[in-house]
Amino acid sequence: MMLVEETTIPAAALPVDAFKDHLRLGTGFADDGVQDAVLDSFLRAALAAIEARTGKILLTREFSWALSDWRDRCSQPLPVAPITGLVSVTVLDRAGSATPQPLTDFVLEQDHQRPRLTAAGPLLPAIPTRGSVSVRFVAGFATTFAGLPADLAQAVLMLASHYYDNRNALGIPDTSLPFGVAVLVERYKTVRILGGARP
Numbered sequence: 410m411m412l413v414e415e416t417t418i419p420a421a422a423l424p425v426d427a428f429k430d431h432l433r434l435g436t437g438f439a440d441d442g443v444q445d446a447v448l449d450s451f452l453r454a455a456l457a458a459i460e461a462r463t464g465k466i467l468l469t470r471e472f473s474w475a476l477s478d479w480r481d482r483c484s485q486p487l488p489v490a491p492i493t494g495l496v497s498v499t500v501l502d503r504a505g506s507a508t509p510q511p512l513t514d515f516v517l518e519q520d521h522q523r524p525r526l527t528a529a530g531p532l533l534p535a536i537p538t539r540g541s542v543s544v545r546f547v548a549g550f551a552t553t554f555a556g557l558p559a560d561l562a563q564a565v566l567m568l569a570s571h572y573y574d575n576r577n578a579l580g581i582p583d584t585s586l587p588f589g590v591a592v593l594v595e596r597y598k599t600v601r602i603l604g605g606a607r608p
Contacts (some may be wrong), residue, residue, distance in 0.1 A: 410477075412488050415545070416470040420428070422568070423452045424554040431566045432573060436552070448573070455569035461587060462586060464489055465521075467557055469549030471496065477541050484518075484527040489548050490599070503539040510534050517546075519547040521598055524577045564593035573587040 425448050434444070456467055466472075466489050479485050495517050498510040514534070518525040526533070526544060536542050551557050557565075570589045586594070 410487070411475045412472045413459060413475075414470060415473050418453065418456065418468045418470060420433060420449060422450055422468055422553055424562075425452070427454055427554070428569060430600060431570055448569075451569040451572045451576075452565065454572055458586070459564055459570060459590075460489075460596055463594050463597040465491070465550070465597050466548040467561060468554065469547060469552045470492065471545065471547050473543055473545045475541050475543045476537075478536055479533050479542075482528070482532045484525050485542070485544075487524045487526055487546070488525050491519070491521050492548045494545050494547040495526070496547060497543075498526075498532055498534075498545075499543045500536060501541050501543065502537045503589060507543075513544045557586055560593045561597065564590045567593070585597075 425445055428448050430449075432448075443462075460466055472489070474488055495512055495515060496517060498512070500508045500510060503510075514529050516527045516529050518527055534542070550561065554562060556564075567587065571587050571590070585591070
């Protein structure tokens with residue numbers, strides 16, 4: 410299985426000014442924008458870290474997910490949440506020849522923890538031996554930072570601030586989230602039961 414981010418977060422969607430306020434950086438100077446690229450990078454890093462820890466996509470963008478077999482021919486859990494739309498489903502044979510599938514053959518079961526792609530008919534399309542299927546979808550809580558749930562937005566600013574404050578740190582890296590960030594994102598972590606199988 411391979412998940413690929415097909416579109417990136419536009420710079421305009423990142424809260425650089427809010428991050429400056431959070432850091433209490435000085436304003437009104439001729440070089441106010443000199444650190445914008447650095448702040449942008451820390452915000453992107455914080456977003457990526459929180460998405461990786463929770464399995465939730467914060468800012469909306471498009472993804473493609475390739476897999477070699479369905480977990481269940483009736484219904485397939487999707488790798489991230491929340492999913493806002495299905496773009497395409499394409500079956501590829503071993504030679505790479507692609508066969509687009511009608512979207513009417515699928516139902517997207519919305520769920521903030523474990524969305525699923527379900528067959529509208531009896532079964533999901535068969536995947537040829539040594540072939541694969543590519544599922545393309547749009548995922549994310551909001552298109553703008555202001556549209557995020559308040560706790561997730563605060564967690565991003567706090568984690569980006571942590572990265573900024575420790576940008577010159579040396580030694581063995583600490584891969585755990587700061588306590589305050591971990592508390593804010595805890596309820597968004599995917600709950601796994603029965604080894605990921607559907608109850």
